[in-house]
Every structure is written in C-alpha cells, then in structure tokens.
Amino acid sequence: MGTPGNVIKISGLVKRFGKTLALDEFNMSVQGGEVHGFLGPNGAGKSTTVRILLGLLRRDGGEVKLLGGDPWRDAVSLHRRLAYVPDDVKLWPNLTGGEVIDLLGRLRGGLNPGRRAELIERFKLDPTKKCGTYSRGNRQKVALVAAFASDVELYLMDEPTTGLDPLMVLTFREYVKQARDNGSTVLLSSHIFADVEALCDRLTIIRSGKCVQAGTLAELRHLTRTKVHVESEKPITGLDRLQGVHALEQNENEAEFHVDVDAIDDVLRHLVNFKIKALYSAPPSLEEIFMGHYGEEMPSGEQTGASEVSK
Amino acid sequence: MKTLTGIGAMIRVALRRDRIQLPLWIILTGGFLAVAVPTWKGVVQTEEDLRAAIELFAVNPAARLFGIASGGESIGEFVMLEAFATLSIVAGLMSFLLVVRHTRKNEDTRRAELIGSSVVGRHAGLAAALILAVFANVLLATAIAIVLIANGLAVTGSIAMSLGVAGVGISIAGVAAVTAQVYSTSRSASGMAGAVLAAMFVLSGAGNMLGRYDEATVWVHSAWPSWLSPIGWGQQMRPFAENDWWLLGLSVAFFLVLSMAAFWLATRRDFGMGLLPEKPGPARAAPGLVNPFGLVWRLQRGVFFGWAIGMVAFGVIYGSISGEIEGFMAESETARELFEVIGGTEVMLDAFIVAITGIIGMLLGVYILQVTLRMRREEADGQAEALLATALSRCRWMASYIFNALLGVTLLLFIISLSAGLVAGLVLGDTAHWLGEITAATVVYLPALMVLAGVVVAVFAFLPQKTAMIGWSVFAISVICGPIIGDMLDLPEAVLNLSPFTHIPQMPAESFNAAPLLIMLGVALGLFILGLIFFRRRNLSLNSG
Numbered sequence: 001m002g003t004p005g006n007v008i009k010i011s012g013l014v015k016r017f018g019k020t021l022a023l024d025e026f027n028m029s030v031q032g033g034e035v036h037g038f039l040g041p042n043g044a045g046k047s048t049t050v051r052i053l054l055g056l057l058r059r060d061g062g063e064v065k066l067l068g069g070d071p072w073r074d075a076v077s078l079h080r081r082l083a084y085v086p087d088d089v090k091l092w093p094n095l096t097g098g099e100v101i102d103l104l105g106r107l108r109g110g111l112n113p114g115r116r117a118e119l120i121e122r123f124k125l126d127p128t129k130k131c132g133t134y135s136r137g138n139r140q141k142v143a144l145v146a147a148f149a150s151d152v153e154l155y156l157m158d159e160p161t162t163g164l165d166p167l168m169v170l171t172f173r174e175y176v177k178q179a180r181d182n183g184s185t186v187l188l189s190s191h192i193f194a195d196v197e198a199l200c201d202r203l204t205i206i207r208s209g210k211c212v213q214a215g216t217l218a219e220l221r222h223l224t225r226t227k228v229h230v231e232s233e234k235p236i237t238g239l240d241r242l243q244g245v246h247a248l249e250q251n252e253n254e255a256e257f258h259v260d261v262d263a264i265d266d267v268l269r270h271l272v273n274f275k276i277k278a279l280y281s282a283p284p285s286l287e288e289i290f291m292g293h294y295g296e297e298m299p300s301g302e303q304t305g306a307s308e309v310s311k
Numbered sequence: 312m313k314t315l316t317g318i319g320a321m322i323r324v325a326l327r328r329d330r331i332q333l334p335l336w337i338i339l340t341g342g343f344l345a346v347a348v349p350t351w352k353g354v355v356q357t358e359e360d361l362r363a364a365i366e367l368f369a370v371n372p373a374a375r376l377f378g379i380a381s382g383g384e385s386i387g388e389f390v391m392l393e394a395f396a397t398l399s400i401v402a403g404l405m406s407f408l409l410v411v412r413h414t415r416k417n418e419d420t421r422r423a424e425l426i427g428s429s430v431v432g433r434h435a436g437l438a439a440a441l442i443l444a445v446f447a448n449v450l451l452a453t454a455i456a457i458v459l460i461a462n463g464l465a466v467t468g469s470i471a472m473s474l475g476v477a478g479v480g481i482s483i484a485g486v487a488a489v490t491a492q493v494y495s496t497s498r499s500a501s502g503m504a505g506a507v508l509a510a511m512f513v514l515s516g517a518g519n520m521l522g523r524y525d526e527a528t529v530w531v532h533s534a535w536p537s538w539l540s541p542i543g544w545g546q547q548m549r550p551f552a553e554n555d556w557w558l559l560g561l562s563v564a565f566f567l568v569l570s571m572a573a574f575w576l577a578t579r580r581d582f583g584m585g586l587l588p589e590k591p592g593p594a595r596a597a598p599g600l601v602n603p604f605g606l607v608w609r610l611q612r613g614v615f616f617g618w619a620i621g622m623v624a625f626g627v628i629y630g631s632i633s634g635e636i637e638g639f640m641a642e643s644e645t646a647r648e649l650f651e652v653i654g655g656t657e658v659m660l661d662a663f664i665v666a667i668t669g670i671i672g673m674l675l676g677v678y679i680l681q682v683t684l685r686m687r688r689e690e691a692d693g694q695a696e697a698l699l700a701t702a703l704s705r706c707r708w709m710a711s712y713i714f715n716a717l718l719g720v721t722l723l724l725f726i727i728s729l730s731a732g733l734v735a736g737l738v739l740g741d742t743a744h745w746l747g748e749i750t751a752a753t754v755v756y757l758p759a760l761m762v763l764a765g766v767v768v769a770v771f772a773f774l775p776q777k778t779a780m781i782g783w784s785v786f787a788i789s790v791i792c793g794p795i796i797g798d799m800l801d802l803p804e805a806v807l808n809l810s811p812f813t814h815i816p817q818m819p820a821e822s823f824n825a826a827p828l829l830i831m832l833g834v835a836l837g838l839f840i841l842g843l844i845f846f847r848r849r850n851l852s853l854n855s856g
Contacts (some may be wrong), residue, residue, distance in 0.1 A: 054700045056851045060708070078706045084700035090693035092610060094497060095592075097598075102596035103606060128591035132419075132496050156700075239527035 006068060007032045007185045008053065009153055015048055015059035015209075022048045024209040025062070030202075035180050035201030038189040044091070045209040046189040047087055049159050054084060067154060080109045083147035087158040088188075091140045093132025097125055097142045103147040108161055111149040119145040122171050137163035148175050155179060155186045161195055173198055180239035193283060197224065216269075225258040228281045232274035242267055317431035321439035323446070325413045333447055336405045341454035348390060348462045350799070356645045362529065363642035364713055368392055369524050369531050373631040374625065374736075376516035378733065379546060387464045387551030391472060399542045400512060402451055402480030404443050406502035407487035413440035414499045415491040418582065423572065434574055437488060441570055444484035453475035468551030475545030478562030482541035483508050492576035495585030517544035541565060581801050603703055603711035614681055615719050622671075622727040629667050630734025633717030633745075636663045652798050656820035664752050665817045670796045671727055672756030673812055674787045675720050682716035683767040687778040690851060705847050714841055716764050721757060726752045732847040752818040758831035759811035763789065765838025772845035775852040 001243050008030035009244045015023040030036040040046050051057040053066050055075030064071055069078050091100050098120075105111030120127055123141045131139065140163050147155060153175075153301055161169050190196055196203055203220065205213040213220060225246065230236070235252045239245055244263025250254050260265050270277075326333075355361040361384050368374040380392040414437055452473040459469035487504040494500040517538025525532060537543030541562050548558045569825045580586050599605045638657040640647045647659065653669070654662025686709065687697040699705060728750035735749065736742025767782045774781065792802060793812035814827040 026359070036804070049694075056696060056699060058848075058850050075699075076702050079700060081704040086696055088693075088695065088699070089697065091697075092694060093496075095609070096594065098594035099592070099600060101594040103601050104599035104697060104701060106596075107603070107698065107703045109702050126591075127594040130496070130589060132498055132590055133589050 005032060007029065007064070008036075008187065009065040010053075010062070012062035013049070013052065013064060015045075015052060015057065021208055021262070025051075025210060026206065028204045028206075028214065030081075030185060031074050032185055033180065033183055033189060035176060037114070037200030038187055038194070038206065039191065039196050040201055040206035041191055044206045045192075046172045046206060047158055048209075049206070050187070050189060051083075053156060054079070063153070069076070081152055082154040082156060083108060083150045083152045084170045085140075085143045085147050085155070085157040085160045086132055088136065088162070091131035091134070091139055091142060094130055096128055096130055097134065097138070098127030098243040100131060100142050101127065101146045101149065102143065104143075105150055108146075108150050108152070111146070114308050116149040118143065119175070122175075123168060124137045128167040137168070139165055141168070144172065144175075144197060151182075153184055155184060158188065159191070160188070160191070161192060180258045200218070202223055205232065208264050224261055224283070225263060226261065226281050226283060227256070227258050228279070230254070230271055230276060230280075231278040232276050234274040234276050238270065242270060287305075314432040314434040315431070316435060316438050317440055318435040318442075320572055321431065321435050322442060323431055325439055329409070329412075329443070333405075333450075336401070336447070337454050338502060340401050340451060341458050342457060344394065344398075344458040345462075346456065347394065348464075351389060351393055352462065353385060354646055354649055355386065355643070358384065360643040360645050361386065361389060363639050363770040364646065365392065365529060366526075367639045368634065369529065369633055370640050371628075371631055372520045373628045375519040375522070375531060378516075379519045379522075379531040379533065380529070381468075381546075381549040381552040381666075383414075384526065385468075385551050387459070387468045387472070390459065390464065391546070391550055394548060395475065396512060396515070396542060398455065399475045399545060400508065401450060402476045402503075403508040403511070405447060405451065406480040406484040407490075407501060407663065409444050409447060410440045410484050410492055411488035411497050411501045411504065413443065414488070415494070415585075416497040419497050426825065432575060434723075435574060437491075437577060441484060441488055445481055445566075446496070448477040448480035451480065454511055465551055467554055470556045471543075471548055471556070474559055474820035475548050475550060478545055478559050479511070479541045481566040481611065482562050482569075483509075483533055483542065485566040485573070487575065488573035489569050492573055492580060493586045495589050496586070500583075511540040512710055513540050513542035515546060516628065518543055519546070565802065603698070604714060606698075607711045607715045608684070611682055611685065611715060611719075612679070615652040615723075618675075618678055618719075618723055622723050623730045625671070626727040626730030627734050630731040630736075630749075632736055633660060633735045634738035635658055644844055645780050649799075653678070653795055653821050655817060658820070659819045665820045666795065667731075668749070668752040668756070669812070669817070670813065671753060671789050672724075672759065673793055673795070675723055675756070675760055676789065678720055678723060679716050679760050679764045680767065680782050681815060682719060683712055683764050683771070686712050686768075686778050687775060689772035690775060691853065693853060696851060696853060706843050709843055710845055713764060714770060717757075717761060720760050721754075724753050724757060748819050751823065755815050755818060755823070755828065756812070758828045758835065759789075759815050762811040762831050763837070765835040765842070766844030769845075771839045772842040772849065775849075782794065792798060 006029050006100060008028065010026060010028045013023050013026040014021070026045065026049065028038070028049070038046055039050070047125075048057060050060050053071050055073075055078070056072045058072060062077055065077055067081055071078060091097075095103070101116065101120075104114070119125075123145055125138065125141045125145060129138075131142065134142070140160065144160060148158070161172055161174060163241065164172060173195070176188070179186055186199075188196065188199060197217065200217065202216050203214070204211055205220075210228040217224070231254050233253065236250060236255050239255055239257065242263065243266070244260035246260075355364050365380045365384060365388065368378075369380065378394075378396045380388040382388065385552040388407060393587065398832045417436060455473035455476060456469050459472065460466055483504060487500065487509045490500040490503040490507075491497075494503060514536045516553050516799070518533040518535060518540070519531060519536035521536065523534075524530075533543065533547065537547060544561050546557045548555045576586060600609055637659055650659060650662040650666060651657060654665040655661050656665070686695070690699075728746070732746030732749040733742060739745060763786060766785050767778060770781045771778045789810040790796060790811055791800075792807050792810035794815070794817060796805045797810065797813065811831055814831060816822065816824045816827070
C-alpha cells in the first residue's frame with residue numbers, strides 16, 4: 001500500500017485569519033511510508049496546516065498536494081484514503097463511544113470489525129459509555145480506535161496523545177509503528193518531543209507559521225541534547241572549553257547548560273572534579289531549544305503551550 | 312457548619328457567572344407579561360366578555376389542562392387562567408437549569424474539583440446554588456407582581472399569583488438538587504428534573520380536567536391529582552379570589568425537605584459520581600445511525616417527540632373548543648371583533664381556524680431554527696470537523712439538516728391537523744370535512760417555514776458566527792409582522808409584507824392561492840442552493856485553534 005514519492009507536498013503555503021498571518025510561506029514534504037513528526041509550540045500553525053490538508057480551511061497562497069490530489073477540490077475522494085484524529089476531539093454527548101467509532105468508520109468508507117474489537121480491548125475503552133461522560137483521554141481513544149480500525153494510506157494526527165496515560169501512549173506508539181509496517185504514512189503533529197523522538201523517521205519544525213527546520217532525527221541532533229543543572233562545592237571552571245556544551249549559564253558554584261548526547265560522558269567526568277552537590281538533567285523543552293538555537297525570545301503567546309513539553 | 316465554609320464566595324462566583332442569564336430570564340418573563348396582559352384586557356373588556364371567556368375554558372375539560380380561572384369573574388382570574396401554567400413552567404425551567412448548572416455541571420467540567428481543593432466546605436456549592444435559586448425566584452415573582460399591579464390588577468391577588476409562581480420555581484429547585492446527586496451527568500440531572508416538571512404540569516392539568524365545573528358560581532372544583540403538584544398548589548391558592556396563603560407553605564416545605572435530602576445524599580456519594588451510574592448504551596451503531604441523515608435525526612429526535620406530544624395536546628384542545636366557539640363569540644362582542652381582525656371573516660369558526668393555524672404555523676418556526684441552528688453549533692464545537700474529515704461531502708452534510716428540518720416540520724403540521732381535525736369532527740360532526748379544512752389551513756404554512764430554513768442555511772454559509780443571532784431575529788420579525796400580531800398592531804401593508812407568514816393564504820377564510828406559495832417555494836430553494844454552494848467554498852469556522 002506504500003505510496004512512493006511524496007504523500008504530502010506543501011510549498012510556499014500562506015494562510016491568513018483576518019490580519020493574522022497563520023502560515024507564512026510554509027514548506028513541508030512527507031514521503032510515502034514514513035512517520036513524519038510535525039513539531040512546534042502551540043499556536044505555531046500545526047492545526048491550521050492539518051486542516052488545510054483536509055480541505056476544511058482554504059489556502060490563501062502556495063501549493064498543496066495530498067496523495068496526488070488537491071486537498072480542497074478533491075476533498076471527498078481523498079478523505080476515503082485517510083483517517084484524521086483531531087486535537088481535543090469533540091463528540092456527541094448522547095452517543096456512545098462505540099456508536100461514534102462505527103459512524104466515523106462508516107462515513108470514511110468502512111472499518112475492519114476484527115481490528116475494531118482488538119483496538120477497543122487494547123485501549124481499554126468502554127464502548128457502551130456515552131461520550132458526554134468520557135474524560136478527554138477517553139474521547140481521544142474513541143478517535144484513535146476509529147482511525148486505526150480503518151485501512152487507509154495516510155493518518156493525519158493532531159496532538160493525538162494529549163490526555164492519554166503513559167501506558168496508553170505506549171499502545172498508541174505500537175499502532176503507529178504497525179501502520180508504518182503496513183506501508184501507511186503517518187503525519188504526527190505534536191508539541192511533545194518524546195512522541196516524536198520515539199516514532200518519527202523525519203520531522204518538520206514549525207514556528208510562527210514558518211518551517212524552521214526539517215530533516216531526519218540524526219540531522220536534527222541538537223534536539224536530543226540534555227539539559228543539565230549542577231551545583232558543586234568548588235567553583236566550576238572550564239565548561240565553556242568542552243566540546244558539545246551549549247547555552248551555558250553559570251555563576252561560581254552553579255551551572256546550567258545543554259549538552260550533546262555523545263558529550264555527556266566527557267562532561268560528567270569533568271564535573272566530578274568540583275565535588276557535585278546536586279545534579280538534575282532533563283531533555284530541554286521546545287521553548288529552550290528554540291531560544292538556545294535561534295537566540296531570540298519566543299512570542300509570549302506560544303510559551304504557555306511550549307512549556308508543557310518540559311513536564 | 313464547617314461544611315458550608317466559603318459559601319459567600321461561592322454565591323458571588325455563581326452570581327457573576329449568571330449576571331447576564333438570570334436578568335434575561337426575569338426581563339423576558341416580565342416583558343412577555345407586559346405585552347400579554349394588556350392584550351388579554353383588550354379581549355375581555357366587559358363583564359359578559361369575561362364570563363364568556365372564563366366559561367369557554369371552564370366547561371371544556373380538555374381546555375382545563377392548561378389552567379383554570381381562580382373562580383369568580385375578575386380580570387385577574389382571567390390572567391391566572393391564561394398565564395399561571397406558562398409562568399410556572401418558565402420559573403421551573405429557570406430554577407432547575409440554575410441548580411444543575413451550579414452543582415452537577417461544575418463537577419462535569421471539573422471546575423468543582425478546583426474549588427473543592429480550596430477552603431470550601433463540602434456542602435457550600437449545593438447550598439450556594441439553592442440560595443441563588445430562591446433569590447432568582449423572589450426576583451422573578453417581584454417582576455411579575457410589578458407588571459400585574461401596574462396593569463391595575465388587585466394587589467393582594469397579584470402578589471399571591473406571583474408567589475405561587477415562585478413556589479413552583481423553588482419546588483423544582485429542590486427536585487434538581489436531588490437529581491444532581493442521583494445522576495452522574497448534568498444532561499441526565501436536567502433531563503430528570505425536566506421530566507418531574509412536566510409531571511407536575513400534567514398532574515395539575517389532569518386534576519383540573521377530572522374536576523367538576525359549577526356553573527352557578529363559575530368555579531372549577533379540581534380533583535385530587537391537582538393536590539399532588541406544586542403547580543396545582545399555586546392554582547388552588549385561588550389568587551384574586553380566596554388567596555389561600557397557607558398553600559405557599561406546602562411549596563416551601565417541599566423545597567426544604569428535598570434540599571435536606573440532597574445534602575444527605577451528597578454525603579453518600581463520591582465526588583464527580585452520581586448515586587446511579589450512567590446507563591450504558593449500545594456498543595455498536597444501529598444501521599440507521601451511520602449515515603448523515605440518520606445521525607441528525609438521532610441527535611434531534613428527542614426535540615421532535617417533545618413537539619409531537621405538544622402538537623397532539625394542542626390539537627385536541629383546539630379541536631374540542633371548536634364546538635363552543637360560536638356560542639362564545641355570540642356572547643362576547645370584543646372577542647368577536649378581535650377574531651374578525653385576525654381571521655378577516657365574519658364566519659367565526661373560520662376566523663378561529665385561521666387564528667389557531669396561524670399561531671401553530673409561526674410557532675413551528677422555532678422547530679426549524681432548532682434543527683438548522685444545530686449546524687452552526689456542531690461546526691463551532693468541532694463535531695462537524697470530525698465528520699467533514701471523512702468521505703462525507705459538505706453538501707450532503709448540510710442537506711441532511713435541511714431534509715431533517717423540513718421532514719420534521721411537515722410531520723408536525725400533519726400531526727396537529729390530524730389531532731385537531733379528528734376531535735373537531737367528533738364535536739362538530741362531518742369528520743372528513745373538518746379534517747380536510749384544518750389540514751389545508753395548516754399545511755399551507757410549509758412554504759413560509761421553508762423560507763425561514765433557507766434564511767438560516769444561507770446566513771450559515773456567508774456569516775457563520777452570526778447564524779443564531781440573525782436566524783432568531785428574522786424569525787422574531789416574521790412573527791411580529793405576521794398575520795396575528797401584525798394585524799393587531801395595525802402595521803402598514805409594506806411592513807406586513809416583510810414576513811413570509813403574511814403571504815400565506817388564510818384558509819378557510821380565504822381561498823387557496825398557489826402563486827405566493829410557489830414564489831416562496833422558489834425563494835426557499837434559491838436560498839438552499841445558495842447555502843449549499845457557498846458553504847462548500849468557505850473555511851470552516853471553528854471556535855478552537
């Protein structure tokens with residue numbers, strides 16, 4: 001079922017909402033059979049891009065090709081070949097989860113009953129409950145089951161793991177991998193770096209409506225840096241001379257910096273000399289990556305969303 | 312009373328959240344009365360008119376379903392007859408929606424969790440909701456009393472009547488406090504409280520229907536079911552006649568007992584849960600659900616069945632009154648004049664049919680709006696996004712709403728024709744004739760209702776955010792400039808012509824005229840096509856993202 005070449009090809013895409021420029025000459029290409037991460041802080045234009053791909057919003061400029069067709073003009077025929085999981089799914093409060101799964105599956109062109117049953121089991125979803133009583137995570141599961149139970153060429157997923165507990169996130173990742181193994185393509189929009197890191201072959205980073213970076217994970221190695229905060233008894237020196245240390249901020253007995261994964265060992269050996277009192281390390285938040293790498297402040301509206309990454 | 316800590320703050324928050332909604336309920340109710348009471352006073356100007364009007368409703372058991380005069384023959388008693396049940400239902404709706412909004416709804420949305428973790432007692436939320444409900448009902452009663460007294464009705468009677476309405480309101484507030492503990496969603500809690508309100512209405516109406524009319528004293532002696540319902544208690548206070556204040560005590564006691572029960576139940580359940588778990592539904596969709604038309608029907612069938620029951624009841628009453636209408640008109644000069652203006656004929660029965668079908672025809676515009684405006688709600692909330700991302704075209708999605716609205720409203724027009732026609736046939740004889748006559752007079756309203764649907768569809772395509780506002784405004788203008796209110800207000804021809812309802816042939820007083828109907832049909836189709844084409848061409852307008 002794998003589609004050779006580009007499943008999604010976006011070039012110079014422009015979208016305005018009134019005076020706001022939501023997408024500003026945005027470019028992205030997704031190849032057949034890959035899991036493509038679409039990363040960026042909230043409000044960067046991820047959902048807008050996905051909705052343009054679905055023909056729900058109209059582009060103001062640029063070129064968009066989806067599965068070889070025009071997403072606006074050929075919406076209905078293209079939708080038969082794809083499944084969409086919206087961000088924060090809203091469902092009908094008086095229909096049950098099972099009814100909604102069947103409804104969405106049927107309108108998409110049918111679903112596989114065996115897979116439906118298996119997915120409900122694996123995601124631990126009670127399909128007899130009314131959607132009005134579901135938590136956000138359970139509503140998300142309804143959309144995921146409906147999507148994965150359809151055999152389609154392309155999955156468009158907008159923040160699909162928000163609200164899922166960690167165990168369910170693992171199940172979700174398993175099904176994404178399975179979809180790729182079956183030759184399907186997945187576009188996974190997220191502001192949660194861990195999801196993208198675990199699943200994606202290639203990724204595109206969007207910020208303020210522009211593509212700021214695209215490539216394989218290895219090419220975007222700086223995204224996998226570790227953020228380190230260290231306190232010591234003796235004053236720390238010499239960090240600025242080490243390979244792989246970035247965005248260093250320090251005073252006498254305290255330092256904070258980002259370090260490349262392959263430099264961690266060297267840096268730790270160096271730090272031991274100063275009698276470490278406390279050491280914290282974590283992956284950097286998207287916000288910090290952007291700030292460290294591009295050396296400018298994020299617009300305030302985007303920070304709230306981006307800070308979720310650091311959880 | 313540690314469980315009530317923080318109640319002051321809770322009341323302030325609730326008041327602030329309701330700062331628009333609550334005044335609107337009260338102002339609209341007062342405004343309705345301020346328009347209606349002078350109209351009723353216009354209908355019954357003389358003692359003979361009054362007696363005739365009260366008797367018309369009193370002798371007919373079916374008409375007693377909607378209310379009874381207090382007894383005696385004052386204008387106040389006529390207002391009781393016309394308005395008490397309606398006002399009670401308004402107070403009831405306001406009260407249970409308010410209580411559920413500030414209790415179960417808070418738990419649904421997890422707002423209460425946030426509040427519950429701060430310094431707030433376990434019962435503070437429920438107590439605040441109940442206090443607010445009492446406060447709202449007192450305000451509502453004050454507004455009603457002011458309008459009645461300003462219209463020259465007896466002061467004591469006006470106060471008794473308005474407190475009677477408030478009594479129904481607080482009774483239902485107590486019921487909602489309990490259902491909010493029993494059910495685990497605000498939908499179910501409101502639904503059950505609404506069902507209890509409906510039962511109260513039916514009980515009081517049934518008591519009046521089963522009662523006995525004493526012609527000498529112009530007094531309806533209600534049967535026992537009336538005494539089981541707070542609406543019945545309000546009616547049995549007999550405002551403007553006897554003013555039996557002690558019956559208010561029953562409502563207050565009912566409210567207090569149910570409130571205490573709710574506080575007790577609240578200690579027997581977990582946060583966010585109800586005493587009853589939500590009933591499970593089907594795990595698979597029925598074949599009828601998985602297409603767009605079936606989905607809209609499913610989402611909307613509850614509303615349809617509610618209307619259908621109302622149409623049957625209204626038809627029975629309207630059919631059964633038809634037998635007495637000639638006699639009533641003979642006695643009441645003013646009523647005759649009014650019906651001549653509205654009906655445009657001196658044949659009273661025809662004028663009556665014109666007036667009633669006009670009311671029904673226009674009222675069903677509400678149903679059209681209920682169905683078509685759902686399109687906008689689903690677009691703004693995001694359900695439409697999930698549907699339109701499947702292989703469902705925008706045209707089919709929109710068409711399923713149009714078909715549901717038109718099919719539903721057509722069925723409702725036939726349901727009321729059938730029920731009114733059959734009962735009128737029983738009363739007047741010659742069923743086939745009356746059935747045909749009434750059906751024709753009712754169904755001719757369909758093209759005007761289609762135009763209304765067309766307006767909503769077109770506005771939705773061009774100005775989605777304004778759909779509800781423009782839709783309701785167009786409906787209100789069409790009704791005000793329409794055949795009944797427009798005629799009564801003596802509006803100029805050019806203004807009357809703005810309303811599609813004006814162009815409906817007023818059968819049976821006028822003869823059938825296909826031209827205006829065909830033109831309206833054309834306009835409606837044009838608007839539908841415009842809507843279908845331009846909705847296809849616009850961005851979805853979503854609230855989020």
